[in-house]
Amino acid sequence: MTVNTPDGLRAILDDPAGAVIGLDFDGTLSPIVPDPDSARIHPDGPAVLARLGELVGAVAIVTGRPAATAVEYGSLARVPGLVVLGHYGLERWEAGRLTAPPVHPGLARVRAELPPLISRFDGTRFEDKERSVAVHTRQTADPQAVLEALREPVAKLAAEAGLTVEPGKFVLELRPPGVDKGVALSAFLEERSARSVLFAGDDLGDLPAFAAVRASGLPGVTVFSGSAEIAVEADIVVDGPSGVMKLLGSIADAIGR
Numbered sequence: 001m002t003v004n005t006p007d008g009l010r011a012i013l014d015d016p017a018g019a020v021i022g023l024d025f026d027g028t029l030s031p032i033v034p035d036p037d038s039a040r041i042h043p044d045g046p047a048v049l050a051r052l053g054e055l056v057g058a059v060a061i062v063t064g065r066p067a068a069t070a071v072e073y074g075s076l077a078r079v080p081g082l083v084v085l086g087h088y089g090l091e092r093w094e095a096g097r098l099t100a101p102p103v104h105p106g107l108a109r110v111r112a113e114l115p116p117l118i119s120r121f122d123g124t125r126f127e128d129k130e131r132s133v134a135v136h137t138r139q140t141a142d143p144q145a146v147l148e149a150l151r152e153p154v155a156k157l158a159a160e161a162g163l164t165v166e167p168g169k170f171v172l173e174l175r176p177p178g179v180d181k182g183v184a185l186s187a188f189l190e191e192r193s194a195r196s197v198l199f200a201g202d203d204l205g206d207l208p209a210f211a212a213v214r215a216s217g218l219p220g221v222t223v224f225s226g227s228a229e230i231a232v233e234a235d236i237v238v239d240g241p242s243g244v245m246k247l248l249g250s251i252a253d254a255i256g257r
């Protein structure tokens with residue numbers, strides 16, 4: 001683990017009741033796997049998050065997944081006070097209740113037109129998440145080349161349907177515009193009158209949340225869940241979800257003392 005800026009962490013440990021711990025799901029809490037439906041939280045996750053939920057102001061999962069999927073794949077239903085902001089903040093799950101806006105009308109079109117567009121590349125995967133869709137290339141023979149080949153036609157279709165493209169690890173998501181993880185995290189910090197913040201993520205879609213930590217004016221710490229797939233600047237870099245678990249566990253231990 002590389003620690004560059006421990007000040008934000010110090011604020012969390014000194015005043016845990018004022019701390020918001022924001023966490024991405026895939027690649028941060030859940031190891032990356034080839035099949036998106038097979039992703040599950042790291043085995044230590046439910047217990048570590050349950051401990052943290054008792055100790056800090058709030059634990060929030062901010063994810064591109066539908067909120068209910070993150071709760072299910074994360075076995076998170078019993079984490080005290082947990083809030084899950086799904087679809088980059090479009091949806092909110094809290095205490096077993098889901099709130100979400102109507103489905104964007106452009107999704108019907110991409111649901112019809114995207115599968116035939118991607119089917120010329122063997123191994124591409126269409127993920128229908130109801131309020132967004134995603135095209136995965138991880139299981140193709142050349143994931144990066146297929147991603148590049150699809151970038152332009154997918155962007156054109158998304159624009160015509162009034163959707164935005166969210167690129168990630170061998171994935172292009174088409175989702176409603178107007179919200180991102182930074183917007184979602186900033187609003188949550190305001191709502192909770194946070195006095196400090198940590199956000200951990202692993203992918204391009206997490207960068208707005210890292211920027212929100214920096215823009216918040218609060219003592220804050222960004223944590224990058226590192227992998228060979230992308231490199232991102234953050235205050236703390238850990239080794240994937242197992243490193244995230246160790247860090248969160250050590251924060252819980254330090255607060256508990």
Ligand SMILES: O=P(O)(O)OC[C@H]1O[C@H](O[C@H]2O[C@H](CO)[C@@H](O)[C@H](O)[C@H]2O)[C@H](O)[C@@H](O)[C@@H]1O
Binds near residue numbers: 169
């Ligand atoms: O915001 P996140 O919680 O990180 O979700 C982002 C997307 O993650 C998922 O895809 C990624 O994880 C898969 C399972 O490990 C992996 O197969 C894929 O290559 C990754 O891109 C998920 O399937 C998407 O719907 C999420 O939006």
